[in-house]
Amino acid sequence: MIGVFGGTFNPVHYGHLRTAVEIKALLGLEQVRLIPCRLPPHREQPDVSAEMRFAMLQLAIAGAEGLVADRCELDRPGPSYMVDTLRALKAKQPEQTLVLIIGGDAFLGLERWHQWRRLFDFAHVVVMMRPGFVASDLHPELQQRVIVDPCHLRQSSVGYLWFQQVTQLDISATRIRQLIADGGDARFLLPDQVLVFIKQHGLYQAVS
Ligand code: ATP
Secondary structure (H helix, E strand, C coil), X not given: CEEEEEECCCCCCHHHHHHHHHHHHHHCCCEEEEEECCXXXXXXXXCCCXXXXXHHHHHXXXXXXXXXXXXXXXXXXXXXXXXXXXXXXXXXXXXXXXXXXXXXXXXXXXXXXCCHHHHHHHXXXXXXXXXXXXXXXXXXXXXXXXXXXXXXXXXXXXXXXXXXXXXXXXCCHHXXXXXXXXXXCCECCEXXXXXXXXXXXXXXXXXX
């Protein structure tokens, strides 16, 4: 099974990296592919280019076994719809089971994703939850996909929804960008190499 973890990664931080590593171990994934979007369809366009965000991701995971920076959305024109990404990955490796990894906050907006129902035609979906979270008021089509044991992820190659408890770090890229713009110290929220890159390229500075 391969994990697929998409995001803006503007910039990538330890909240992303720690949960990617944890999910990989908990579900016994062969690898987790971190996939920065080129044009996020559901939010404002980032002012840092996709190539820069990808470069930061590469620096962050250099040498981290089982984490892969995947540029497939960068090379595809138009908005970066996850359903297209999953379709393309599945077409390349039809024998692989794909597990789409999404954060609890992103999951709350899932029904606004382009062709969200079709995500389950290509992958399972795993939602990373904080300890104690209980999913309530799920869309009936999501409810019927919920499994009670992650072992079931290996019994079918697509279509299940699993809520995985992880130790989520309360770190967000928004806060990091704000901190840097304010001239603050963002050390230990993200890898040092990424911070060096941010400084070298003058990213996230306040516009004066
Ligand atoms: P921003 O603050 O700009 O919205 P972000 O920190 O939420 O960014 P994204 O790149 O938008 O990061 O998120 C990519 C994915 O990572 C989403 O599924 C999101 O829910 C998840 N995620 C973000 N931060 C964390 C965190 N601290 N722990 C676990 N998952 C996270």
